[in-house]
Every structure is written in structure tokens, then in C-alpha cells.
Amino acid sequence: xxxxxxxxxxxxxxxxxxxxxxxxxxxxxxxxxxxxxxxxxxxxxxxxxxxxxxxxxxxxxxxxxxxxxxxxxxxxxxxxxxxxxxxxxxxxxxxxxxxxxxxxxxxxxxxxxxxxxxxxxxxxxxxxxxxxxxxxxxxxxxxxxxxxxxxxxxxxxxxxxxxxxxxxxxxxxxxxxxxxxxxxxxxxxxxxxxxxxxxxxxxxxxxxxxxxxxxxxxxxxxxxxxxxxxxxxxxxxxxxxxxxxxxxxxxxxxxxxxxxxxxxxxxxxxxxxxxxx
Amino acid sequence: xxxxxxxxxxxxxxxxxxxxxxxxxxxxxxxxxxxxxxxxxxxxxxxxxxxxxxxxxxxxxxxxxxxxxxxxxxxxxxxxxxxxxxxxxxxxxxxxxxxxxxxxxxxxxxxxxxxxxxxxxxxxxxxxxxxxxxxxxxxxxxxxxxxxxxxxxxxxxxxxxxxxxxxx
Numbered sequence: 001x002x003x004x005x006x007x008x009x010x011x012x013x014x015x016x017x018x019x020x021x022x023x024x025x026x027x028x029x030x031x032x033x034x035x036x037x038x039x040x041x042x043x044x045x046x047x048x049x050x051x052x053x054x055x056x057x058x059x060x061x062x063x064x065x066x067x068x069x070x071x072x073x074x075x076x077x078x079x080x081x082x083x084x085x086x087x088x089x090x091x092x093x094x095x096x097x098x099x100x101x102x103x104x105x106x107x108x109x110x111x112x113x114x115x116x117x118x119x120x121x122x123x124x125x126x127x128x129x130x131x132x133x134x135x136x137x138x139x140x141x142x143x144x145x146x147x148x149x150x151x152x153x154x155x156x157x158x159x160x161x162x163x164x165x166x167x168x169x170x171x172x173x174x175x176x177x178x179x180x181x182x183x184x185x186x187x188x189x190x191x192x193x194x195x196x197x198x199x200x201x202x203x204x205x206x207x208x209x210x211x212x213x214x215x216x217x218x219x220x221x222x223x224x225x226x227x228x229x230x231x232x233x234x235x236x237x238x239x240x241x242x243x244x245x246x247x248x249x250x251x252x253x254x255x256x257x258x259x260x261x262x263x264x265x266x267x268x269x270x271x272x273x274x275x276x277x
Numbered sequence: 278x279x280x281x282x283x284x285x286x287x288x289x290x291x292x293x294x295x296x297x298x299x300x301x302x303x304x305x306x307x308x309x310x311x312x313x314x315x316x317x318x319x320x321x322x323x324x325x326x327x328x329x330x331x332x333x334x335x336x337x338x339x340x341x342x343x344x345x346x347x348x349x350x351x352x353x354x355x356x357x358x359x360x361x362x363x364x365x366x367x368x369x370x371x372x373x374x375x376x377x378x379x380x381x382x383x384x385x386x387x388x389x390x391x392x393x394x395x396x397x398x399x400x401x402x403x404x405x406x407x408x409x410x411x412x413x414x415x416x417x418x419x420x421x422x423x424x425x426x427x428x429x430x431x432x433x434x435x436x437x438x439x440x441x442x443x444x445x
Contacts, residue, residue: 024365
């Protein structure tokens with residue numbers, strides 16, 4: 001009996017060894033073979049990614065909750081310690097905003113009157129879908145995150161995503177219950193913008209760093225520093241006038257823009273959608 | 278008989294801890310702690326692979342590592358197959374080195390990890406360069422390498438406790 005077992009194991013040992021080797025080689029070759037898919041056919045990888053992220057969204061939802069709870073607690077503690085200075089800052093800001101409110105009313109009235117006078121076609125109304133960031137899927141080559149709203153909520157690829165401070169990015173992949181947002185700092189992000197008040201047009205390009213840079217800028221004057229960068233609305237993807245950031249500095253000939261958005265505090269975002277009249 | 282079943286089930290649960298730890302790390306690395314470039318490195322998932330391939334490769338099968346890598350690729354937005362390849366290479370290479378590293382002092386093990394981490398990032402860098410044809414921010418790269426290396430001793434304390442628990 002024992003001799004039989006020994007004989008069997010003698011036969012099967014090299015087979016097991018070979019199968020083991022073959023499995024390793026197969027998995028390595030398979031991994032290498034699917035790498036070019038990301039470059040040449042993004043549709044396949046996107047479909048699978050969207051399906052997987054949708055399937056794992058309940059886990060993302062659960063694991064992100066304690067993080068937000070901890071963040072909220074630390075924010076509350078911070079607020080308590082800075083209550084006095086924060087109150088003073090808000091009072092000052094409120095005074096300034098009251099002045100701006102009056103300016104806003106006047107300009108809205110003037111704008112509406114002129115539009116009526118010139119018979120300008122109405123701008124489409126913008127609506128928003130609020131969503132929570134449930135996973136940070138960034139890596140060395142990508143700057144993306146996942147939100148808990150998908151096509152069931154009306155989210156679609158290409159829509160602009162904003163936070164309370166300004167533009168955050170755009171929807172790059174949409175699942176049923178989740179969507180992936182490509183940040184404005186991602187190296188694949190290109191957004192048509194206007195620099196205000198110099199009124200120049202450019203393309204805002206990300207490069208995976210904290211700041212983005214401006215492409216196709218006709219006049220790289222030094223007085224661009226501290227100019228506002230807002231979306232131009234060209235191409236029809238983003239609504240015009242969404243604030244993005246300030247021209248911060250010049251770096252080896254490129255004009256750098258620091259976004260208003262504070263990346264470490266992005267918890268909730270709004271996906272902008274066109275409202276039906 | 279029921280006692281035997283419960284004992285087997287308990288052993289199964291114990292033996293699945295190394296695999297479970299890998300999934301914990303995968304999900305931990307995508308926690309939305311802050312969307313800054315200086316975030317928790319996605320490469321922390323290599324720590325359990327490095328550790329278990331040395332100490333308990335029998336509980337860490339190749340196909341499992343491949344599936345985990347593929348899942349990680351799908352969750353993160355990077356090139357498909359990148360982490361699957363890294364996970365498998367690491368699993369295979371570390372298993373071949375287990376005789377050298379087992380029973381050695383922690384410093385030797387950490388030194389091996391210090392050698393492995395830049396190699397992992399070199400693979401990420403080469404794949405990224407081929408796919409996106411762009412260079413990455415080197416300060417970001419250096420931060421992630423240093424972060425992954427520095428966090429290793431802290432994580433290993435927990436891993437070591439799990440290993441003792443499994444071996445009991």
C-alpha cells in the first residue's frame with residue numbers, strides 16, 4: 001500500500017512541480033498581456049472597472065464612514081479652539097459680502113435688462129447632484145476618486161464636479177451607483193479656461209502635482225499673477241464661469257495655477273447637470 | 278463530530294487571515310483620508326505579500342495574489358495588470374528568498390524590504406511611462422517610497438502577532 005503511494009507521489013511530484021511553474025508563467029504573461037489594454041482599448045477596462053467599483057461600493061461606503069467621522073471630530077475640535085478668531089473673520093467676511101450682495105443684485109438686474117433688450121438666448125440652468133467621496137483611487141500616474149452617485153442618480157461622463165471652493169474635476173467613468181472623478185490636477189485633465197481680468201483664453205492642464213499649468217496662453221505677462229482662472233465653457237462640456245484657482249507663479253516658462261479647492265478637505269462634492277426647463 | 282467540524286472551521290478561519298490581511302491593506306490604501314498627492318501610498322499593499330511570502334507562502338497561493346492584484350488594478354485608476362504583475366513577481370521572488378530571510382534579525386528583513394520597494398516603484402514607473410508616455414512628479418515618488426519603507430516596522434508588529442496566532 002505504502003509502496004503504491006510512493007510510486008504515485010513519484011509520478012505526480014514532477015507534474016505538480018511543472019503545473020506550479022506553468023501557473024506562475026501563465027499569470028505573469030497574462031498580466032503583461034493585459035497591460036496594453038489600458039492604452040489601446042479603454043472601453044473594455046472601463047466596463048470592467050465600473051462593474052467592480054459598483055459591486056464594491058457598499059464596502060467603500062462602510063470603510064469611508066469612520067474616516068469622515070474622525071475628520072469631523074478633528075474639525076470640530078479645531079473650530080472650538082479657533083472660535084474667537086473664526087468669529088472675527090466671519091464678521092469681517094460678512095461685511096464684505098453684504099457689499100457684494102448689493103453689487104450682485106444691481107448687476108443681475110442690469111444683466112437681465114440688457115439680455116431682454118438684445119434678445120439674448122437664455123443660458124441653460126445648472127442643477128447639482130450632491131455626492132460623498134467614498135474612495136481615493138489615486139496613484140502615481142492618476143489623480144482620481146470615487147463618489148457614491150452614479151447613472152441612477154443622473155450622473156454622466158464628462159459632467160463637471162465642484163466643491164464649495166471651486167472646480168474639482170470631471171466624471172470619467174460612470175457606474176450605476178458610483179462614478180470616478182478625474183481631478184483637475186490629473187495629467188490627463190484638459191479644461192478650457194479664461195483668465196480674468198486679463199481676459200485671455202487658455203487650456204488648464206494637470207500634471208499630477210498640486211498646481212496645474214496653462215497651455216496655449218498667448219501673452220505670458222508677469223502681471224498675470226493673482227489673476228482668476230475660471231471655466232470658459234468652450235467645447236460645451238463645462239458650464240462657463242466656474243471658479244478654478246489663481247495664477248500663482250511662473251515655473252520654467254509655464255504659468256502655474258493653484259486651485260482654490262483644498263484637496264485634504266474634499267468630502268462632499270456636487271456634480272453639475274443641465275436642468276430641464 | 279460537531280467538535281471536529283468547528284475545529285476545522287476555526288483552522289480555516291485562522292489560515293485565511295494572511296489573505297484577509299491583504300484585502301484589508303487594499304481597502305485601507307484607498308481610504309479617502311485626503312486627496313492630496315502626499316496620501317497613503319497605494320504600495321502599502323505589498324507589505325502583506327512581502328511578509329507572508331517569506332513566512333507562510335502555503336497560505337498565500339499564487340492565484341489568490343493574482344486575483345487580489347487584478348482587483349487592485351480595477352479599483353485604482355492605473356493601468357490594468359500593473360499591480361497583478363507586481364504582486365505575482367513579489368510573491369515568487371520572496372518565496373525563493375525565504376530560506377535566506379527566515380530566522381534572521383528584523384534589520385535584515387527590513388533591509389530586504391528597503392531593496393524591494395524601489396524596485397516595485399521602478400516597475401510602476403516603467404509601465405506608467407509606456408502607457409501614458411509622461412514622467413511623474415519625483416517628489417511624489419520619493420515620498421511614497423519613504424512612506425512605504427517607514428511604515429513597514431509598525432505594520433510588521435501586527436503581522437507577527439497574526440503569524441504567532443496562526444501557528445498556535
